[in-house]
Amino acid sequence: MNKVMMINGSASPIKCGVGYYGEMLVPELSKYNTVNLLTTEGLGKDGEGASETYHIANWKIRQIPKITSIIKNSKSNVVHIQYPAKGYKRELGINLLPLWLRVFNRKLPILVTLHEYHESAGLGKIRNLLTVFFAHKIIVSNKLDMDSLPKILRKKIAVITIGSTMKSYPRNRKAYESFMSTAGLSASKPTLAYFGFINPNKGLETLINASRDINAQILVLAALNNDNPYHRKVSDLVNDAKNSGAKLYIAGFLDNELVSQIMQECLFFVLSQPLPLTAKSSTAIVATQNGLPVVSKSSVDAQYNYPYINNKNAILLDNM
Numbered sequence: 001m002n003k004v005m006m007i008n009g010s011a012s013p014i015k016c017g018v019g020y021y022g023e024m025l026v027p028e029l030s031k032y033n034t035v036n037l038l039t040t041e042g043l044g045k046d047g048e049g050a051s052e053t054y055h056i057a058n059w060k061i062r063q064i065p066k067i068t069s070i071i072k073n074s075k076s077n078v079v080h081i082q083y084p085a086k087g088y089k090r091e092l093g094i095n096l097l098p099l100w101l102r103v104f105n106r107k108l109p110i111l112v113t114l115h116e117y118h119e120s121a122g123l124g125k126i127r128n129l130l131t132v133f134f135a136h137k138i139i140v141s142n143k144l145d146m147d148s149l150p151k152i153l154r155k156k157i158a159v160i161t162i163g164s165t166m167k168s169y170p171r172n173r174k175a176y177e178s179f180m181s182t183a184g185l186s187a188s189k190p191t192l193a194y195f196g197f198i199n200p201n202k203g204l205e206t207l208i209n210a211s212r213d214i215n216a217q218i219l220v221l222a223a224l225n226n227d228n229p230y231h232r233k234v235s236d237l238v239n240d241a242k243n244s245g246a247k248l249y250i251a252g253f254l255d256n257e258l259v260s261q262i263m264q265e266c267l268f269f270v271l272s273q274p275l276p277l278t279a280k281s282s283t284a285i286v287a288t289q290n291g292l293p294v295v296s297k298s299s300v301d302a303q304y305n306y307p308y309i310n311n312k313n314a315i316l317l318d319n320m
Contacts, residue, residue, distance in 0.1 A: 002033040005076035007067075009059060009087030009094065011037070011044030015253070016086035017197065017282055018115050019043075020165040026050050036074050038067065040087035059091035064100050067093070071101075071108075080111045083131050084124070095127050098134040113139040113160075118148040119201055119275050142278035144304040161279045161307070166286045169260040176265040179258065183249040185217045193266040193292065195221040195259060196283035200230055206272035206320050208237045211246035216267065221259055223252040263290040271296040272320045277308050288313055296320075 006026055010019030022037075027049030029035050037050040041057045044050075054070050056063055071079060079101065081094070088094045098110050112135040117128050129150070132138045138157045140146050146157050180187040192214075198204055204220070211218045220238075224231045241248055254262075263269065269287035271277060276299035277284060284294045288308075298316035299305045308314040 002078050003074070003076045004029060004033050004035045004078045004080055005038060005071050005074060006035055006050070006080050006082070007038045007094070007097075008044075008082040009040050009085035009089075010082075011039045011087070014040075014043055014087055015197070017165065018082050018085040019087065021115070021162060021282065022082050022085075023048070024163065024165055033078075036076060038070060043087060059088045059093040061091075061093045061096060063093050064097055067097060068100065068104065072105075078109050078111065080113065081131070081135075082113050082115065084115065084127070090127070092127075095130040098131060102134045109137070110135045111137045111139060113141075114145065115141065116280065117145040118278075141280045142304070143306070144276065144278050144299070145280065147304075162282060162285070164285045164289055165282050166256045166260065168289050169257045171264045172261045173265065175258065175261045179262060183219070183251065185219070185247055185249055187265070189217055189247075190215070190267045191217040191219055191265070192268050192270050192295075193219045193221060193263055193287070194270055195263070195286065196271075198222050198224065198231060198234060201273060201275065203272040203274055203320055204234060205237055207270050208234065208241050208246075208248065210272075211241045211248050212244045217247040218249070218270075219262065219266065220248070220250045221254060221262065222250070224250055259286075260290055263287055263292045266292055268293055268295045268315070270294075273297055274320060277305055277314070277316065279307060284308065 008022040010016035026035050026037060030049040034051050035049060036052045037044055038054045041055040044053050056067060101108055101110055112132045114128055114132055120128060139160050140157060141162045143159055146159055177187040194204060194207060224235050226232060238248055269292045271284055277296035287294055294308055294314040296316060297320050298318055305316055310316040
């Protein structure tokens, strides 16, 4: 049986999609392996499935020897890094760790699950490549990421699609009606939903601007943070749209059961991102498993949109 050191910069209570994914993955892997978790100080104290949970104060370069010592003392014979994650705070220690391990512990297998590549900015791509170049195996969640990575890495890439980070709950019309009443919206009118984190890559501005011109209500099942400049921009767009008569509500973070119950009553899940929809999108997976068709961006090559198929479980548009 392998003894796996799972390295993930994020874990509860921090809000991070990679952290949520890791918290679902660890207990599943622990059915077949001994799994230890290394995460950021103050996080992951209530994580399930890990035999031991270790913490590191930060992910600066000077912490690499300490990380290596933790791996050695835990007697782990596989290292599996989840990257990127909010908890790393863009420190270079995690990016250089695979190189360090290859130099000082050549026999230790290193896996990196790369959660995003094709949509990363230039500096983000450099950090990604620095992290995966010295790994023995690279896992990506979609074919577009695989084909976007340099050809020199292709032989060690595996495509393993992610699963949902949320379970579905039984339909509850009364819970939906109660929520819509609180939101000041009608439970009987067509409603579009957005769910997930709010950042420029998600294209929420497009949906908000469209709210002025469509005969539907819009629910944004996400939270805005006034300390974030982009979130302030989105908030201003929301207020302008409401002043123009749009029916729009920002719900903030809700518990998983209520999100599931709301989605089951909506008409579409809209992810109006500028880049093609791929299997990377955990929010689209959550929508689909709750019976909600996804409206998003098509790819020139339909295989990159898979498992989202136009006019089957999605409406894929050439131009958002």
